[in-house]
Amino acid sequence: MNRINLGKISFPPDDATGQAPHLPRDDNVMAFTHELGGVVTLARWERADCCDSIVANGGICWVLSGIIRKCLILESGQRRIIDVMMPGDFFCLQKDDARPFSFEVSTNETVTARIARREFDSLATLQPSLYRFFHERICQTIFRLEDHILVQGRTTSTQKVGSYLSLLCSRLTEQPGTAVVLPMSRYDIADHVGIAVETVSRAITELRRQGVIQLETPRCLVVRDAGKLADGILSDIA
Amino acid sequence: MNRINLGKISFPPDDATGQAPHLPRDDNVMAFTHELGGVVTLARWERADCCDSIVANGGICWVLSGIIRKCLILESGQRRIIDVMMPGDFFCLQKDDARPFSFEVSTNETVTARIARREFDSLATLQPSLYRFFHERICQTIFRLEDHILVQGRTTSTQKVGSYLSLLCSRLTEQPGTAVVLPMSRYDIADHVGIAVETVSRAITELRRQGVIQLETPRCLVVRDAGKLADGILSDIA
DNA sequence: CGCGGTTTTGAATTCAATCAATGACAGTGG
DNA sequence: CCACTGTCATTGATTGAATTCAAAACCGCG
Structure with a gap:
C-alpha cells in the first residue's frame, strides 16, 4: 500500500474495461x-x-x-x-x-x-x-x-438469491432494466447469503425459468421483473 | 409519547423487578x-x-x-x-x-x-x-x-441459535456464567434469526442436552460452555 | 379452575446440502 | 495451433435437515 497525494490517482474511464462493472460515480x-x-x-x-x-x-x-x-x-x-x-x-x-x-x-x-x-x-x-x-x-x-x-432472513433459497440480486443490481446501476455485470462469482454470492454454491446456481436457473431475470452470460444479467425479484423486500426500488 | 425534561425520569433500580432483565448501565x-x-x-x-x-x-x-x-x-x-x-x-x-x-x-x-x-x-x-x-x-x-x-450465516440451526444466544448473553451480563433472563420469546428469536419457532425450541433442547447451556426456567438460562455456544463466531468473549 | 399464550415434542413433508459429474471458458506451455 | 489445467457454472441423485402440521405440556393470570 503506497501513499499517494490526492489528484495523482487517475481513475479508469467509466465506459471502459468491459471487465470491471459499471459503477455509479459518487x-x-x-x-x-x-x-x-x-x-x-x-x-x-x-x-x-x-x-x-x-x-x-x-x-x-x-x-x-x-x-x-x-x-x-x-x-x-x-x-x-x-x-x-x-x-x-x-x-x-x-x-x-x-x-x-x-x-x-x-x-x-x-x-x-x-x-x-x-x-x-x-x-x-x-x-x-x-x-x-x-x-x-x-x-x-x-x-x-x-x-x-433481511435477505438472509428470507425463507426459501430462491427468495434469498432473488432479493440479494435485487439489492445488488439497484446498487450497480441507476437505470433499472439495464444489463448488469455481476462483480462476484456464484461462490461469493453463496458465501454472502449463507447457502451452498449449487443452491445459488439452482435459484438463478429458477429465476431465469420464471422470466424474472435474463442472463446474457453467467455474469451478465438483466432484471425483467424487479418486483418479483425483490419479492416484498423492497418497497420503492423500481 | 410525552416529552419529559432530563432529570425528571426515574430509572428503575438495577436489582428490582425480576421481570425486566438486568442490563448493564451505560x-x-x-x-x-x-x-x-x-x-x-x-x-x-x-x-x-x-x-x-x-x-x-x-x-x-x-x-x-x-x-x-x-x-x-x-x-x-x-x-x-x-x-x-x-x-x-x-x-x-x-x-x-x-x-x-x-x-x-x-x-x-x-x-x-x-x-x-x-x-x-x-x-x-x-x-x-x-x-x-x-x-x-x-x-x-x-x-x-x-x-x-454472521449468526444468520451459520449453517445449522443449532449453530444459529447457539451463536445468537452467545451474543445476547454477552450483551445482557458482564459476568459470564451468570443466569440470564432472556428478554424475548422463542418467537422473537425465530423472527430474528430467520428460522421456525419449533426449530428454535429444538435447538435449545439440543444445546441443553449437550450441557452447553442450562435452563432454570424456559426464559432463564445459564451458559455452561461459552466456547461451544459461540462455536467459532466469537474470538474473545469469555 | 379455565383460558390464552408460550414452549416443547412428534410425524410427515419439503427443501437445501452434499456428493458426483459434466460442460464452458481462459490461460499456459509445448 | 492444440492439448492441458484450473476455475467457474450447471445439473442430477441422494442424504440430511428444517419446515410444516398437529398436539400435548406448561405457565401465569383473571
Whole structure:
C-alpha cells in the first residue's frame, strides 16, 4: 500500500474495461476526499488482492472505485462475506476489533481511501460539515447491513438469491432494466447469503425459468421483473 | 409519547423487578444525554408498546433503559426482527426511509431518547466531542449488525441459535456464567434469526442436552460452555 | 379452575446440502 | 495451433435437515 497525494490517482474511464462493472460515480465522496486533503492515504488494488493492510492501524476507510468485500474466515475454514463495499461506501475500522476480518478486492482498478481517526477528528473539528457527511455515509452502511439481514432472513433459497440480486443490481446501476455485470462469482454470492454454491446456481436457473431475470452470460444479467425479484423486500426500488 | 425534561425520569433500580432483565448501565450514554440538555426528547414505554411514533420526523435515537426491537412486517405478513437495541444502543432514523419499519418495546420501564438531526448538529458543532461519541456508538451499531449477519450465516440451526444466544448473553451480563433472563420469546428469536419457532425450541433442547447451556426456567438460562455456544463466531468473549 | 399464550415434542413433508459429474471458458506451455 | 489445467457454472441423485402440521405440556393470570 503506497501513499499517494490526492489528484495523482487517475481513475479508469467509466465506459471502459468491459471487465470491471459499471459503477455509479459518487461525486460527493470525491469532494469529501479532496476536502480532507493530503492526510488521506490512497491505495490502488487489483483483483484478488488481499488488502488487510488497511486495517493495520484502524481509522476510517472508504471506496473510491472498484469493489471490496469484508470477510471472516471461520475456524472451520469456510469464508463468510459480511459486506460488499462499492464506491462511496464507508467501513469503519477498529484496531481492537474482536474479529479477524480480512478484506478482498473484487475488481481491478480498485482505489481505497483511509484516514486515521485522530487526523479526521482534528480536521472535522474545524469543519463540522465533514462530520455530517461522514455520518450520512455511515448510516448508509447501516442500511446496507440491515438490508442484508433481511435477505438472509428470507425463507426459501430462491427468495434469498432473488432479493440479494435485487439489492445488488439497484446498487450497480441507476437505470433499472439495464444489463448488469455481476462483480462476484456464484461462490461469493453463496458465501454472502449463507447457502451452498449449487443452491445459488439452482435459484438463478429458477429465476431465469420464471422470466424474472435474463442472463446474457453467467455474469451478465438483466432484471425483467424487479418486483418479483425483490419479492416484498423492497418497497420503492423500481 | 410525552416529552419529559432530563432529570425528571426515574430509572428503575438495577436489582428490582425480576421481570425486566438486568442490563448493564451505560454511564457514558447517560452523560451524553445530559450533555445535550433539554433538546432531547425522552419517552417512557411499557412492554408490547409500539413506538413507531419516534420515527415520525427522523433524527437520532438511543435507548436509556429497557429493550426495543426494530422490525419489518413483510407483505406475506411475517415479521422480521432486524435489530434488538439495549441501553446505550443507537439507531439512526431517516424519515425518507424506503422501508416501513416498526419498533416494538420488549420490556417494561423502557426509556428512549431522541434528538432531531438539526438540533444535534448545532450543539455538536460547538462541542465536537459529541460527534465523536456519537460516531463511536454508531460503530457499535454496525458491529452489532455484522455480528448478526454472521449468526444468520451459520449453517445449522443449532449453530444459529447457539451463536445468537452467545451474543445476547454477552450483551445482557458482564459476568459470564451468570443466569440470564432472556428478554424475548422463542418467537422473537425465530423472527430474528430467520428460522421456525419449533426449530428454535429444538435447538435449545439440543444445546441443553449437550450441557452447553442450562435452563432454570424456559426464559432463564445459564451458559455452561461459552466456547461451544459461540462455536467459532466469537474470538474473545469469555 | 379455565383460558390464552408460550414452549416443547412428534410425524410427515419439503427443501437445501452434499456428493458426483459434466460442460464452458481462459490461460499456459509445448 | 492444440492439448492441458484450473476455475467457474450447471445439473442430477441422494442424504440430511428444517419446515410444516398437529398436539400435548406448561405457565401465569383473571
